[in-house]
Amino acid sequence: MTYASAISETYGDVLHECVSCGSENIKFWRQKNFHYTENASQKEFHIYRCESCGTGFLNQPPHVQWLQSIYEYSGQALTQAITLEDVLDREAKFPNCKVDAERMSHQADRFNISGYGQALDIGSGFGFYTQALRRLGYRTVSINPGKYENEVFRNLNGDEPLAVMFENYEPSGQFGVVMMSQVLEHLLEPNQAINKVSGLLAPGGVLACAVPNYNSFLVKLLGTKDNACLWVPEHVNYFTGKGLRALVEGNGFRVVKVEQITRIPFNAASKRLRLKGRPAAVIDGLVKFLQIPFARLMHYFGLGIYINLYAVKKL
Numbered sequence: 001m002t003y004a005s006a007i008s009e010t011y012g013d014v015l016h017e018c019v020s021c022g023s024e025n026i027k028f029w030r031q032k033n034f035h036y037t038e039n040a041s042q043k044e045f046h047i048y049r050c051e052s053c054g055t056g057f058l059n060q061p062p063h064v065q066w067l068q069s070i071y072e073y074s075g076q077a078l079t080q081a082i083t084l085e086d087v088l089d090r091e092a093k094f095p096n097c098k099v100d101a102e103r104m105s106h107q108a109d110r111f112n113i114s115g116y117g118q119a120l121d122i123g124s125g126f127g128f129y130t131q132a133l134r135r136l137g138y139r140t141v142s143i144n145p146g147k148y149e150n151e152v153f154r155n156l157n158g159d160e161p162l163a164v165m166f167e168n169y170e171p172s173g174q175f176g177v178v179m180m181s182q183v184l185e186h187l188l189e190p191n192q193a194i195n196k197v198s199g200l201l202a203p204g205g206v207l208a209c210a211v212p213n214y215n216s217f218l219v220k221l222l223g224t225k226d227n228a229c230l231w232v233p234e235h236v237n238y239f240t241g242k243g244l245r246a247l248v249e250g251n252g253f254r255v256v257k258v259e260q261i262t263r264i265p266f267n268a269a270s271k272r273l274r275l276k277g278r279p280a281a282v283i284d285g286l287v288k289f290l291q292i293p294f295a296r297l298m299h300y301f302g303l304g305i306y307i308n309l310y311a312v313k314k315l
């Protein structure tokens, strides 16, 4: 089979058990269609849900070669190259990746009792996590298949990540920290991936991961119209706090911290209301400050947009 014909395959194998906890008690939840922008054809995806831990996943999932053909360029829906200046400008207007990278790296470092100073940044994106880990004194290995992100990474950090999928990564040495920010929802076999991570970490080392929350208020409100969590075909798994915990605990980890993160772009409301000038500035200011109590309320009910989880490899 040639590569060209291989990527014409749409679906992978049918799943019979939950990708997080392994339960066979899984049920069809909803259908979500994927539309090609350039033509009228569409692909149909079925989302299944685990009755035990609440995790959702595409069943059948997209074919691995289709996903790889997307990730070769970008893991975050970039359809063309982007400059470091554009990325930094975006971060200056709406601090996002940089804030997450600094918070998660600090937390991971705080929990790392392995004595190992090497960190692995899986799905390193624009490079903010690697940058933050280096500032904390870690030697880093970064892996990311996407050409567009890797170009930005190189301009930010001066070197280049290994352009491989984690499944194909052949490790060098042991690690004290493994960072997986916005990665697990993309992986077809998250249990195998976490098992591999467990093997890479020294005892007492830390896995830090961030995933969209399947229980978020966005999914509750928008249903399958949500694209933060339910973004097909790239996101194949939709985690709950319970499911993510089951996934790591089943692979030799002890969970030490779970928190939710909710951040709404300041211009989300003014853009929707098509405001400009001063009215837009007033609404943007309101969103900026009201989202603090709003996020607190959502987190209280487990409805935040993202889940951050830190787990220590058992000694």
Ligand SMILES: [Zn+2]
Pocket (backbone or CB within 6 Å): 018, 019, 020, 021, 022, 023, 050, 051, 052, 053, 054, 055, 243
């Ligand atoms: Zn489950």
